[in-house]
Amino acid sequence: MSRFVTRRLLQAIPTFFGITLITFALFRLSPGDPVDLLVFGVPDMTAAQVAALRHAYGLDQPVPIQYLNWLLRFLHGDFGQSFLYHRPVVEMIGSALPNTIQLALAALLLALVIGVPLGAVAARSRGSRLDQAIRIVAVGGHAVPGFWFGLMFILVLSVQVPLFPVSGMLTLGASQWDIPDRLWHLVGPALTLSLAGIANYSRLMRTEILDVIRQDFVRTARAKGLREQSVLMVHALRNALLPLITGLGGVLAFLVSGAVIVESVFSWPGMGRLAYEAARSKDYPIVMAVVVTSSTMLLVSYILRDIAYSVADPRVRR
Amino acid sequence: MSAAGQAVLSAPAVEPRRSAAGLWSDAFYRLRRDRTSIVALAVLALIVLLALGADALATSFFHESFTHQDLLESYDPPSLAKPSLWLGTDEIGRSQIVRLLYGARVSLAVGAGAGLIDLTVGIAIGLSSGYFRGWWDDLMQFLISTLNSIPALFLLLFISVLFSPGPVTIVAVIGFLTWSGIALYVRGQTFSLREREFVTAARVVGADDLRVMVRHILPNVLPLVIVLAAIDVGQAILIESALSYLGLGIDPPTPSWGNMLQNATQDLTLGPWLVWGPGLAISVTVLCLYLAGDGIRDALDPRLRGTE
Numbered sequence: 160m161s162r163f164v165t166r167r168l169l170q171a172i173p174t175f176f177g178i179t180l181i182t183f184a185l186f187r188l189s190p191g192d193p194v195d196l197l198v199f200g201v202p203d204m205t206a207a208q209v210a211a212l213r214h215a216y217g218l219d220q221p222v223p224i225q226y227l228n229w230l231l232r233f234l235h236g237d238f239g240q241s242f243l244y245h246r247p248v249v250e251m252i253g254s255a256l257p258n259t260i261q262l263a264l265a266a267l268l269l270a271l272v273i274g275v276p277l278g279a280v281a282a283r284s285r286g287s288r289l290d291q292a293i294r295i296v297a298v299g300g301h302a303v304p305g306f307w308f309g310l311m312f313i314l315v316l317s318v319q320v321p322l323f324p325v326s327g328m329l330t331l332g333a334s335q336w337d338i339p340d341r342l343w344h345l346v347g348p349a350l351t352l353s354l355a356g357i358a359n360y361s362r363l364m365r366t367e368i369l370d371v372i373r374q375d376f377v378r379t380a381r382a383k384g385l386r387e388q389s390v391l392m393v394h395a396l397r398n399a400l401l402p403l404i405t406g407l408g409g410v411l412a413f414l415v416s417g418a419v420i421v422e423s424v425f426s427w428p429g430m431g432r433l434a435y436e437a438a439r440s441k442d443y444p445i446v447m448a449v450v451v452t453s454s455t456m457l458l459v460s461y462i463l464r465d466i467a468y469s470v471a472d473p474r475v476r477r
Numbered sequence: 478m479s480a481a482g483q484a485v486l487s488a489p490a491v492e493p494r495r496s497a498a499g500l501w502s503d504a505f506y507r508l509r510r511d512r513t514s515i516v517a518l519a520v521l522a523l524i525v526l527l528a529l530g531a532d533a534l535a536t537s538f539f540h541e542s543f544t545h546q547d548l549l550e551s552y553d554p555p556s557l558a559k560p561s562l563w564l565g566t567d568e569i570g571r572s573q574i575v576r577l578l579y580g581a582r583v584s585l586a587v588g589a590g591a592g593l594i595d596l597t598v599g600i601a602i603g604l605s606s607g608y609f610r611g612w613w614d615d616l617m618q619f620l621i622s623t624l625n626s627i628p629a630l631f632l633l634l635f636i637s638v639l640f641s642p643g644p645v646t647i648v649a650v651i652g653f654l655t656w657s658g659i660a661l662y663v664r665g666q667t668f669s670l671r672e673r674e675f676v677t678a679a680r681v682v683g684a685d686d687l688r689v690m691v692r693h694i695l696p697n698v699l700p701l702v703i704v705l706a707a708i709d710v711g712q713a714i715l716i717e718s719a720l721s722y723l724g725l726g727i728d729p730p731t732p733s734w735g736n737m738l739q740n741a742t743q744d745l746t747l748g749p750w751l752v753w754g755p756g757l758a759i760s761v762t763v764l765c766l767y768l769a770g771d772g773i774r775d776a777l778d779p780r781l782r783g784t785e
Contacts, residue, residue: 177623182635189639291513295764298771302764304715306722307738307756310745314752318745416628420719431630435723438634450635454627461626 163469167462178454179233182447183226233451239444241437248448251433256452258328259422259429263414265349270356270410275403277357278364283391285369293361300358305417309351309424316347323347326426348425355413363406367399374398404468411460415453500700500777507776514772517765524762528581541572543579543732555750565750568743576732577754583733584714584762587648591713594652595659596706602656603663604690608671614664621657629654630719637725644727651716655709659702666698704774711766718759734759 204212213219217228232239238248281293317325324344329337371377372395380394381387418431426432430449437445508514527534536542555565555573565573606614636642636650670676671694679693720726721735729736734755741751 173619174623174626177619178627181623181627185635185639295513295768298767299760299764302711302715302767303760304718304722304756304763306719307752307759310738310742310752311756314745314749319749412625412628416630419628419630419634419723423723434631434634438638438725441638443638446635446638450627450631453631457628458626 160469164466167465171458171462174458175455178458179230179451180226182450183229186443186447187222187225233448238448241445242442243437243440244442248444251445252430252448252452255428255430255433256456258427259415259418259431262345262348262352262418262421262427262429263411265345266352266356266414267410269349269353270360271403273353274357274360275364275400277361279368279391279396281361281365282368282372285365290365293365297358297361300354300361303354304420305351305354306420306424308354309347309421312347312351313424328428348421348427351424352414352417352421355417356410359406359410359413360403363402364399367402368395371395371399401468401471404464404471407464407467408461411457411464415457418453504700504773504776508772511772511776514769514776517768517772520761521765521769524581524758524765525585527578528585531575531578531582534578541575543571543575565748567737567740567748567751573737573751573754576737577734577758580732580734580737580755581758581762583644583727583731584717584735584759587644587651587717587727587733588710588714588766590648591652591655591717592706592710594649595655595709595713596702598653599656599659599706600663600695600702603660604667604694606660607664607667608686608690608694617660617664621660624654624657629716633716633720634723634725637720644731647717647720647726648713651713654716655712658709659705662705663698663702667694670694670697700777701774704770704777707766707770707773711763711770714759714763714766718755 210219217225220228236249238252240246241248241251244251277293277297281290281297284290312323313325316322323346328344329335329340368391372391376398377390377395380390385394418429419435420431421427422429422431423435430453434446434449434453436442437449531543567573567576602617606617632654633650640646642650667690671689676689676693679689684693717726717733718735718738721733722739724736724739726735727733729740737755738752741748741755745752
């Protein structure tokens with residue numbers, strides 16, 4: 160087991176370097192010099208002063224050295240300063256990250272709770288109108304743009320019929336630990352974010368159950384006279400649950416990437432919104448740090464998924 | 478030869494038409510019975526026609542151009558009074574339905590352009606890494622796993638900050654972000670196809686690597702790849718609309734379904750009808766692309782039915 164975990168961790172190292180390399184390369188390839196941005200508001204700087212500034216930021220060194228310096232600082236938790244707020248980026252990410260994780264976990268829960276039963280029902284009534292309807296709903300979960308679903312949620316359930324709050328995480332003035340208020344604010348964004356996950360899981364579940372149904376132990380269960388209901392829901396479903404862990408990969412990618420959209424629509428103070436606002440005001444250090452941290456987050460969750468899978472199905476450890 | 482003859486003799490042809498048909502006509506036969514896919518294809522064809530005929534429709538039917546504004550008519554609710562008011566007007570009195578038609582052009586063009594790039598890059602990388610294997614394959618696998626670990630929208634935000642891209646760059650970037658699915662599929666197929674007899678035969682008669690890849694392996698994977706590309710086109714349309722909604726994609730005044738929704742959010746209470754049209758247009762287009770793609774894939778290879 161520990162050998163499997165070690166190997167999986169070692170595999171992630173090159174990917175992490177790949178992520179940082181792509182981020183840094185994009186940054187360096189972009190037109191203009193980072194110093195130009197700093198000099199922009201100060202036209203009467205002398206050439207010597209600009210050179211000194213360039214030296215102070217290490218920009219006079221060869222690009223590979225610059226990359227290594229940047230990476231080293233990054234690994235030490237020094238993500239630089241925000242251009243706009245003059246605050247350490249690491250602080251801003253530190254306060255946004257928990258909110259994004261909270262939202263993603265809520266959406267994952269919804270995707271499981273809604274997607275798995277939908278898939279099971281579709282498998283049970285395969286070939287029927289209901290199965291076809293669930294297929295269209297599932298494909299629709301991928302086809303409907305998340306931001307539009309969020310807008311419609313706000314338009315119908317917050318503006319026209321004021322049931323849910325329009326935006327934010329808490330009612331103004333509510334206490335940090337007002338759990339019902341938090342959950343009330345969570346409904347819209349979590350539901351919007353879970354759409355793709357619901358779609359993924361319901362299709363995955365349907366395929367898996369139909370696959371499991373053909374196996375011998377299901378025939379045995381039928382042969383000993385169990386009702387179809389309990390054959391499906393007890394014997395087949397339990398064995399079809401394993402791939403849910405595999406399916407987590409795709410769902411996680413949707414959750415993290417979708418955060419940009421959902422958090423912008425619902426003004427949820429997480430990583431996606433932070434990156435979006437920073438992007439609009441050209442605040443490079445923030446966007447760069449968010450790209451690397453969110454990718455690392457995804458990478459870590461892929462590792463956790465693989466470990467969970469190896470616990471559930473020991474055959475994959477080799 | 479003799480085995481085939483015996484099979485025909487012992488099993489009288491139940492469906493002679495199907496057994497004699499090629500891949501595409503066989504697929505067409507199966508597709509015809511899949512009503513969902515037929516409807517999806519028909520709707521797609523209609524959307525393409527409407528987008529192509531946007532100019533003609535705007536001048537001769539709606540009698541209004543997509544740039545015509547009239548502040549006296551701002552936020553007119555949908556009405557049947559005249560065709561240009563069917564979906565109401567926006568905050569500066571532009572006809573929503575006419576803008577929706579022109580928005581279809583942008584969305585479809587972005588989707589098609591990105592799909593084409595995605596198809597080209599995916600096939601080139603998939604074929605070459607599956608065929609040559611070795612260090613090139615390792616490098617490409619590394620690139621794919623790295624790209625798949627970076628959340629696409631965060632990367633797009635980053636790129637849009639750095640390069641402030643115009644429409645053409647956006648199409649290129651979306652295309653370059655979506656090729657990994659096609660590349661992985663083509664690579665997997667190439668792995669097994671390159672060991673087959675017909676490839677050896679082609680090599681024996683002196684075909685070089687490029688010719689083997691393009692003339693002998695590619696035709697075997699192309700049908701399904703085109704279907705995968707159709708699904709990626711849907712994804713590209715979604716990404717463009719999201720970017721434009723965030724104000725980082727296609728800039729106004731060029732109408733795109735995404736930036737029309739951005740406009741609509743300026744005041745949800747004054748013009749709630751503005752939120753419906755563009756969103757439904759995106760959803761229906763992408764839904765039809767996915768359903769048709771699924772249906773054609775199942776028709777081409779029934780063994781794949783219901784798999785992801």
